[in-house]
Amino acid sequence: MATERNIRTNFGFYPPENxxxxWGATLEGLERVLREAFPEPRLKYRKSGIHGMTVLDYEVQLSPEVWVYGTAAxxxxxxxxxxxxxxxxxxxxxxAVWLRDSFVPAPHLVRFASSLAMENGEEAPRQLPASGGQAEIRDTMRSYLAPFDD
Structure with a gap:
């Protein structure tokens, strides 16, 4: 039986093109929602060295032994x-399920991309499924990465 490789990559989530x-979002709004949704999130504002803008670095616990780290601007x-x-x-x-269902104002307003795909020539983010749960989103993301997972 074949098993999926559990590769690690960076993912970005974006509003619709054009x-x-x-999202009508702010960093302060994201901070508030992260504090409400996740136990003891680690949150820190900083000035981005690349673009000079204020960003929010965050680390949240998805499950008892799974923490994810990211940045929002x-x-x-x-x-x-x-x-x-x-x-x-x-x-x-x-x-992504949390983001789609708890932060953005409507489920069809989220696109995603991966650094692995972008490094291999994929330029356009994909639409996140507007319905379905974690399994459907996982399958969409795996399908997106499949051509680049050697």
Whole structure:
């Protein structure tokens, strides 16, 4: 029986193309929702060395032994991203379900991309499924990464 490799990569989550303001989000709003949703999140604001904008670094516990780390930026109403660093597809899918169902204003407003795919020429983020649970999102993400998982 074949088994899926549990590769680690970075994932980014974005509003719809040509509608960067669709989330209507702020870093302060994300901080509040992370504090409400996850036990003892680790949150820190800092100035990004790359773009000079304020970002929110976060670490949250998805399950008893699974923590994910990431960074979010929302410097103006027309630009937003939330990233996860060095996660498995299962971890990214669990976070994506939370993001879609608890943070963004409507489930069809989330796109995702992976550093593994982008490093291999995939330029366009994909649409996150607007319905379904962690298994459906995991399968979508694995399908997206399959051409690049040697």
């Amino acid at each position: 509608n960067g303001a669709a 929302m410097p103006d109403p027309n630009y937003a991203y939330i990233a996860l660093t060095d996660v498995t597809v299962d971890e990214a899918a669990a976070f």
